[in-house]
Amino acid sequence: MTGRRPTRSTVLPRLLPRPVRAGALTAGALVACASLAAGCGIVSGATGGSGDDTITVMTWAPQGTEATNKPGMPAFAQAYARWINSQGGVNGRRINVLTCNDKNDSVSAARCARRAVQEHAVAVVGSYSQHTDSFMPTLEGAGIPYIGGYGITTDEFTSPLSYPVNGGQPTLLAGLGRTLADTCGPVTLIRPDTIAGDQLPPLLDSGLQAGGHALSGDQRAAEDATAYDSQAQRALQRATTDPAEQGCVVPALGDRTNTFMDSFRRARADYPEVRTATVLGSVDQTTIDASGGASGPYEGSYVTGWYPAASDARWKSMKKVIKEEAFGDNRIDAADAGVQTTWIAYTVFRQVVESLGDGEVSADTVSEALDGGLEVTTGGLTPTLRWKFQDELAAVGFPRLVNANVTLQVVEDGRLVAARKGFTDVTKTLRGADLT
DSSP states (O other): OOSOOOOOOOSOOOOOOSOOOGGGOOHHHHHHHHTOOTTEEEOTTOOOSSSSSEEEEEEEEOOSOSSOOOTHHHHHHHHHHHHHHHTTOBTTBEEEEEEEEOTTSHHHHHHHHHHHHHTTOSOEESOOOSOHHHHHHHHHHHTOOEESOOOOSGGGGTOTTEEOSSOHHHHHHHHHHHHHHTTOSSEEEEEESSHHHHTHHHHHHHHHHHTTOOOOEEEEEOTTOSOOHHHHHHHHHHHTSOTTSOOEEEEOOGGGHHHHHHHHHHHGGGSOOOEEEEEBTTBOHHHHHHTTGGGSTTTTOEEEESSOOTTSGGGHHHHHHHHHHOTTOTTOOTTOHHHHHHHHHHHHHHHHHHHTTTSOOSHHHHHHHHHTTOOBOOTTSSSOBOOOSSOTTGGGTOTTOOOOEEEEEEEETTEEEESSSSOEEOHHHHHTOOOO
């Protein structure tokens, strides 16, 4: 076994009762909040605090680490705040965006959450973290909603204060498995040797089994390795065991997927032809370009995503914000799934605030609006979103998963293009997932 395994529970958390609100914070939590200062930023030109018609929110993500990094998410959040404030805010209220570096570790993730409490954030919007065990209890204790998390952990689909805008890793892998069931021989999954990584094999297998395919080979790998030569060779060995069928290799290593593909490209010359496939977040157009485009290892790869391709006209409004408020900021890539998720998360938050009219905007009123059946539209980037705690996927541990749609893309001539029109709903596939 390789890699680092965070010491966090692998058990799907039990469904929680309605959280205690901010007034019930313990004295110990308040003392902890007072010690926070490092790792967070604030959008230029916005004033913080409450009582001045300014709404404070927070966006966090890992930056500058040796594993997966999402600097574009907090950077875009700040660009969004500049843009919306230049329009007069939302219902005349300015948006104050705090940012925080999650650093891919549980201590920093917890600090970000405590900072959100200390600064009276009414929501955490459009964020990425693998460490929900460390920050979600703090948000739940303060009643702060978590809107539009990236969907990397199970807790995001179980917590009553989580309002996901996509189906996270569950839908991507289930959708990919269903596609590969029709096109692949033996399938090998290469995934991080972490608690979050442990959730991936049964999700991919749910899609494979729905198509009558055998289970995938589960291959663990360190999420911060600088080379994957041995993993690439083992993956190729398994994928080529059946000479009658072309096998498939599925790397799902986040930012380290491209590192794996470098090793894979060197090793594949000694084996029969295999196909590769992965999920958005592990691969985007920038990755494909950097790896050689049409002559690179991703050519012909299937890639599942949550949203339409970046070239789709439905992203026009988001690209306008980037052009007007973040032109030249190379942290922000319109094709990055994290940036796209942040745009959708802030679209949700804006509609929540608009629904409150001239009333109070607080953590309580934001979550109450979402729990009260508010329907949010996203310009066709997702189905209409509405959060109900008990839903079709509660039986398999995902009661907050309200958007089970995925898109299928393929790399053709070095470009990531739609392989199938529209969305595919993988609710039925996920119902068959064995997550025990």
